[in-house]
Amino acid sequence: MNASQAMVFSLVAVGILVCLPLIGVTAGMTSLFAVIIPYAAVALFFVGVVARVVRWARSPVPFRIPTTCGQQKSFSWIKADPLENPTDTKGVVLRMILEVLLFRSLFRNTRLEYYDGPKIRYASAKWLWLGAIVFHYSFLVVLLRHLRFFSEPVVPLVTLLESVDGFLEVGLPRLYISGLALLAGVAYLFLRRVTIPQLKYISLPSDYFPLFLIFAIATTGVLMRYIYKVDIVGVKELTMGLATFHPVIPEGIGTIFYIHLFLVSVLFAYFPFSKLVHMAGVFLSPTRNLPNNSRMVRHINPWNYPVKVHTYEEYEDEFREKMIEAGLPVEKKE
Amino acid sequence: MATVPKPSELGKVDHRPPQRPWTETFPEFRPGTYCYSAKPKNLEVVGLPNPREWSPTDEDWKLPDDWKDITLKGMKDRLDKFRSFKLFMDICVRCGACADKCHYFIGSGDPKNMPVLRAELIRSIYRNYFTGSGKILKKYAGARALTEQIIKEWFYYFYQCTECRRCSVFCPYGIDTAEITMMGRELLNELGCNIDWIMGPVANCYMNGNHLGIQPHAFKDMIMFFVDEIEAVTGVRVEPTFNRKGAEVLFITPSGDVFADPGTYTLMGYMMLFHEIGLDYTWSTYASEGGNFGLFTSHEMMKRLNAKMYAEAKRLKVKWILGGECGHMWRVINQYMDTMNGPADFLEVPKSPITGTVFENAKSTKMVHIAEFTADLIRHGKLNLDPSRNDNKIVTFHDSCNTSRAMGLFEEPRYVLKAVCNHFYDMPENTIREKTFCCGSGSGLNTDEFMEMRMRGGLPRANAVRYVHEKYGVNMLACICAIDRAVLPPLMNYWVPGVEVTGLHELVGNALVMKGEKKRTTDLRYEPLPGMEEEEEAEDV
Numbered sequence: 001m002n003a004s005q006a007m008v009f010s011l012v013a014v015g016i017l018v019c020l021p022l023i024g025v026t027a028g029m030t031s032l033f034a035v036i037i038p039y040a041a042v043a044l045f046f047v048g049v050v051a052r053v054v055r056w057a058r059s060p061v062p063f064r065i066p067t068t069c070g071q072q073k074s075f076s077w078i079k080a081d082p083l084e085n086p087t088d089t090k091g092v093v094l095r096m097i098l099e100v101l102l103f104r105s106l107f108r109n110t111r112l113e114y115y116d117g118p119k120i121r122y123a124s125a126k127w128l129w130l131g132a133i134v135f136h137y138s139f140l141v142v143l144l145r146h147l148r149f150f151s152e153p154v155v156p157l158v159t160l161l162e163s164v165d166g167f168l169e170v171g172l173p174r175l176y177i178s179g180l181a182l183l184a185g186v187a188y189l190f191l192r193r194v195t196i197p198q199l200k201y202i203s204l205p206s207d208y209f210p211l212f213l214i215f216a217i218a219t220t221g222v223l224m225r226y227i228y229k230v231d232i233v234g235v236k237e238l239t240m241g242l243a244t245f246h247p248v249i250p251e252g253i254g255t256i257f258y259i260h261l262f263l264v265s266v267l268f269a270y271f272p273f274s275k276l277v278h279m280a281g282v283f284l285s286p287t288r289n290l291p292n293n294s295r296m297v298r299h300i301n302p303w304n305y306p307v308k309v310h311t312y313e314e315y316e317d318e319f320r321e322k323m324i325e326a327g328l329p330v331e332k333k334e
Numbered sequence: 335m336a337t338v339p340k341p342s343e344l345g346k347v348d349h350r351p352p353q354r355p356w357t358e359t360f361p362e363f364r365p366g367t368y369c370y371s372a373k374p375k376n377l378e379v380v381g382l383p384n385p386r387e388w389s390p391t392d393e394d395w396k397l398p399d400d401w402k403d404i405t406l407k408g409m410k411d412r413l414d415k416f417r418s419f420k421l422f423m424d425i426c427v428r429c430g431a432c433a434d435k436c437h438y439f440i441g442s443g444d445p446k447n448m449p450v451l452r453a454e455l456i457r458s459i460y461r462n463y464f465t466g467s468g469k470i471l472k473k474y475a476g477a478r479a480l481t482e483q484i485i486k487e488w489f490y491y492f493y494q495c496t497e498c499r500r501c502s503v504f505c506p507y508g509i510d511t512a513e514i515t516m517m518g519r520e521l522l523n524e525l526g527c528n529i530d531w532i533m534g535p536v537a538n539c540y541m542n543g544n545h546l547g548i549q550p551h552a553f554k555d556m557i558m559f560f561v562d563e564i565e566a567v568t569g570v571r572v573e574p575t576f577n578r579k580g581a582e583v584l585f586i587t588p589s590g591d592v593f594a595d596p597g598t599y600t601l602m603g604y605m606m607l608f609h610e611i612g613l614d615y616t617w618s619t620y621a622s623e624g625g626n627f628g629l630f631t632s633h634e635m636m637k638r639l640n641a642k643m644y645a646e647a648k649r650l651k652v653k654w655i656l657g658g659e660c661g662h663m664w665r666v667i668n669q670y671m672d673t674m675n676g677p678a679d680f681l682e683v684p685k686s687p688i689t690g691t692v693f694e695n696a697k698s699t700k701m702v703h704i705a706e707f708t709a710d711l712i713r714h715g716k717l718n719l720d721p722s723r724n725d726n727k728i729v730t731f732h733d734s735c736n737t738s739r740a741m742g743l744f745e746e747p748r749y750v751l752k753a754v755c756n757h758f759y760d761m762p763e764n765t766i767r768e769k770t771f772c773c774g775s776g777s778g779l780n781t782d783e784f785m786e787m788r789m790r791g792g793l794p795r796a797n798a799v800r801y802v803h804e805k806y807g808v809n810m811l812a813c814i815c816a817i818d819r820a821v822l823p824p825l826m827n828y829w830v831p832g833v834e835v836t837g838l839h840e841l842v843g844n845a846l847v848m849k850g851e852k853k854r855t856t857d858l859r860y861e862p863l864p865g866m867e868e869e870e871e872a873e874d875v
Contacts, residue, residue: 001473002355009474056424059417062633063670065740067502067510069768072742074695074706077713078749084768085742099506105431106506110764112434118345120440120797122764128431132506199430201351202450204476206467207428273467278507281425286418287508292668292742295699299673303415307634308381309641310540312620312649318541319550326551328619329577 003200010208014216014263021262025255033258034238035247041265048272053280062301064294067287069108087293099288103129103136131192135185139214141165141178142221149239171226179222186215206274213267220260230254336365338785341829344441345793349434351445357458357473360483361446361490363391366786369493369779372533377526379537380635384526390489395482397525402480406463408521409456413464418513423460425507426453432501432511437772438494441790446491449501449511455491456518459484489527492518494787496776497630498735503768515777520632528631531781535627539639543622544589550577550619556592557617560602567602567860569852572609574617577650581616582687584647587658587704588625588816591837597819599858600659600837603846607708607839610848611688611716615656621646624663625816629670630778637674640666643701644675654684655701659837661776661815664703664743665736672699689714703737705746705814708842712753718847723857724755725864727810729841730802731760732795732822733770734815742768747814747838754845759806765798775821788821789828796829803830811835 001009021033070081082091083098098104111125145165147158166174190211193199224230234250235257241248271277283289316323316330323330338344352359361367374385386396398404413420432449434440439447446452454476461468461477468477478484497512522528535545542549548556554576565571575581587604591597608615621642628635647655657667672678681700684693691710693702711717731751737743744767751758765771774791775784802808811822811833822835844857855866 001357002353052424056417056421059414059420061417062415063673065418065510065513065669067499067508067739067768068742069503069739070742071744072695074693074743074746075691075710075713078709078745081742099508103506105504105508106429108504108769109431110435110504110769112349112440114347114349114440116346118347118793118797120794122762128429132429196430197350198433198445198448199428201356201445202428202430202433202448202454204428205474206476273465275425275427278425278427281421282507284417284421285425285508286421287502287510294669294672295667295696295701296694298676298698301673304674307638307641309638309645312642312645315541315543315620322549322551323619326554328550328554329579 001205003194003203006203006205007194007208009205010212013205013209014212017213017263017266018216018259021258022255025258030249030258033262034249035242037265038242038261041268045268045271048269049277049280052272052277053284056281056284060302061286061290062303064290064292064299065286066290066292068292072292086291087296088291092289092291096283096289100282103132106132128192131185131188134181135189138178138181138185142176142182142218145176145178149236150243152240173225175226179218179225182218183215183222186211186218190215210267210270210274210276213263213270217260217263217267220256220263224254224256224260228254228256230257336783336786338366338789338828341789344786344789347441347443347790349439349443356445356451356454357478359446360487363486363490366784367494368490369529369531369781369784372528372530376530376533376537377528380533380540380638382526382528382533383524386526390486395486395527397482397485397527401482401485401525404524405480405485405521408524409460409464409517412517412520413460416513416517418510419517422453422509422514423457423464426450426457426509429506431504431506432509435501435504436511437496437498437500437774437794438787438791441774441793442787446487447494449505449509452491452495452511453509453514455484455488456514485522485525485527488518489522492522493529493779496735496772496774496779496791498772498776499739500735500769500772503739516629516633519630523632529778529781531784532627532630532778535625535778536631536635536639539623539625539627543618543620543642544592545623545625545627546589546593548589548592548622553592553617553619553622557601557605560598560605563858564602564606567856567858568606568848568854570606570609570848570850572605574605574608575615576617577619578616579650580652581650582614582653583616584621584650584652584655585615585617585658586621586624586643586655586663588660588663589623590625590816590820591658592622594820596823596835596840596859597816597837599840599843600819602858603837603839603841603843604658604704606843606846606848607717610846611711613687616650616652618646618650624658624660626662626666627778629662629666633670636666636670640671641675643667643671644678647678647700648680653682654696655681656684656704656707657701658704659814659816659839661734661736661817663816665740667699667701668741671701686710688716703743703746705743705750705838708839709746709749712750719754719842719845720847721754721756721845723844723854723863724841725757727755727836727841728757728759728806728808729755729810729812729836730799730808731758731766732773732799732811732813732818733766734813734818735770735772735776737814738768738770743814747812750838750842751812754841757806759802759808761798761802765794771795771798773815773818773821774825776817780817780821785824789825792821792825793829795822796825799826799833800830803833809833812838812841814838
């Protein structure tokens with residue numbers, strides 16, 4: 001499948017997903033889209049992610065294989081790098097924090113510049129890191145802001161987050177930076193994928209689909225907030241009903257809300273079965289979450305088994321004559 | 335054997351991928367880009383499956399009848415045994431951060447040498463048989479059905495990866511292509527699709543103790559040859575011992591050091607150093623190989639070959655083991671040995687008999703790297719060094735992939751280098767330490783029929799050397815790996831003529847002022863020491 005086919009396939013898939021609630025809600029299947037699907041999606045998300053993690057965890061880590069990106073711990077007079085080459089749990093935790101919260105490895109990125117000659121230069125390349133940070137953090141902020149719909153009274157932290165997010169105080173309702181940042185982040189990740197030839201070459205439908213899906217989610221969210229206003233009181237009634245397991249379906253919320261909700265449900269349901277599980281997987285990566293102390297502490301392989309070796313006795317039996325002649329010590333003289 | 339195109343031709347690399355999707359593009363086995371298949375006798379020695387005469391260019395690879403079942407069962411088995419494999423199959427987001435980090439991609443432009451795509455070669459099969467979405471959505475989920483063509487593709491690309499792990503440094507999830515390549519090679523090995531430059535050494539290491547198949551008496555002869563060489567240069571006669579019980583230290587180095595220049599000069603350096611400090615050590619003819627070609631075969635083979643180190647240390651009743659300059663050897667020692675063949679409870683925690691330093695970082699494996707050992711000696715002022723003897727050498731240092739990215743041995747060799755030579759310049763930051771570039775011939779790919787790919791893969795390394803060659807006049811590339819010492823000289827000749835290759839301890843040997851030595855006029859290569867050029871000529875007259 002070539003790149004445009006992959007893109008079209010994903011675009012059509014998201015298009016269908018947009019149409020489903022449009023048709024469904026108009027046809028009166030409101031409770032399906034307002035209650036049943038969201039519950040099922042969230043359940044699938046949690047069960048799926050846990051199942052995934054358990055599935056990974058069932059496979060042991062037989063050997064310590066950390067990628068060491070800094071000086072090892074050796075002498076007191078050589079400065080070791082406990083963050084990039086940790087030897088204990090504390091170092092590993094700090095290394096993982098840098099990785100998970102600040103995308104340390106991506107920050108290291110370089111870009112190949114190839115000239116005739118041949119001459120090669122490796123320039124700094126932080127755009128992917130920046131794009132990824134913007135995308136993930138704005139997504140997180142948007143997600144946290146949505147807690148407003150699931151708490152009564154609204155958690156103070158959420159109110160604080162909203163005031164920071166909307167500090168520009170533009171328009172009414174107040175403009176949230178995170179929503180636009182999320183759209184910009186998704187757009188960047190998508191444009192990168194189609195404009196860099198190698199990246200386009202490796203991209204699968206499963207790379208485009210989540211981008212399109214998230215783009216559609218963010219777009220419907222932004223549209224709902226600033227342009228096609230929905231009945232926000234009704235929305236809160238619905239979400240609080242869902243959160244307290246006493247679902248109610250208020251009249252006249254507006255179809256665009258159901259599109260948004262359905263797409264979010266799809267994202268939740270899709271999450272555990274796709275590359276999006278990197279969110280959980282990053283914590284389990286043996287090249288990052290293990291200390292480099294295998295010369296200091298013995299690590300046990302649970303499935304270690306005896307193997308056939310060529311013993312010294314066999315070796316000496318083969319070469320005894322020659323060894324004696326060469327004056328090499330042997331175990332058996334005859 | 336194919337002729338290697340000229341540097342001007344090989345340097346024209348197009349990094350734009352082809353129009354056809356990668357799932358439908360398969361490699362052409364062109365001479366210079368693949369390694370020869372393993373000879374049946376080498377598989378028979380170690381009991382590996384499907385020994386037969388065949389060639390990668392054959393239409394029919396004579397796979398076993400149930401090759402598909404073997405492969406899929408092998409995959410399942412490894413998914414259950416290695417979390418790394420399972421996880422790395424699932425979490426790649428194809429962000430492409432790894433794409434331009436691989437030396438083979440940089441030098442060849444072949445998109446399947448992008449680490450992400452190399453992994454997708456297996457991942458697409460994994461999806462098809464081991465994931466629900468792949469089973470249902472097939473190619474829309476990036477899944478491919480297993481065909482013989484794909485086995486050939488695996489062979490081509492998993493023997494076009496040196497397991498250098500550079501991509502894993504840049505991957506946001508630490509996905510390590512070396513792990514994937516290792517699994518790919520294990521699966522290929524189950525079908526009898528091995529390469530001879532790995533299986534020959536494996537068979538030799540297994541039977542004779544070292545990858546060249548040197549027999550015990552010949553091993554001793556070769557070492558004794560260097561005793562004479564040292565005497566000729568220094569006037570001092572060193573006295574190595576072999577298979578000696580009760581020595582304090584067992585010394586193991588890659589057998590390449592015993593056999594091929596310039597590794598041999600490094601070997602002379604080791605022996606001079608040990609003699610000078612009066613180390614109570616012994617060589618072993620049984621464990622006469624540090625390098626572990628099992629690492630390039632399977633975890634099981636790695637364990638089988640590695641077992642000799644501890645077995646011999648136990649038999650000879652030494653206190654601890656000292657290891658020479660080698661890349662893969664140290665990856666195995668650092669990451670696998672103790673787990674596979676330990677506990678080494680019959681040994682003592684290594685303690686330098688000269689300085690009293692206890693090597694806490696090796697308290698479980700009981701094995702010390704010679705760069706650590708020598709750095710400690712220098713730090714304590716135990717060596718009389720005259721770095722000016724290396725003044726004709728303007729040195730840069732190549733961090734070996736395995737000591738860098740699997741161990742983090744960066745400062746010790748640099749500390750030694752700075753003590754034994756006056757002119758040292760590091761290569762640019764993005765090409766050293768954990769970001770170091772592979773020599774292009776690691777993981778058993780250092781064979782001559784693979785020369786075109788070796789030169790392509792070594793281009794990024796050579797390019798960085800050329801930078802310091804032009805900027806500082808660097809003429810000597812130091813390294814701490816036997817494969818580097820074997821393969822960097824042709825690489826330098828090809829891309830950066832005028833740069834020679836040395837091991838760390840060759841420079842130590844040159845600079846070491848030994849008790850009772852004669853006036854030294856040449857270095858270990860019989861080349862005049864700085865300031866001695868005229869005397870040399872006078873002698874010639």
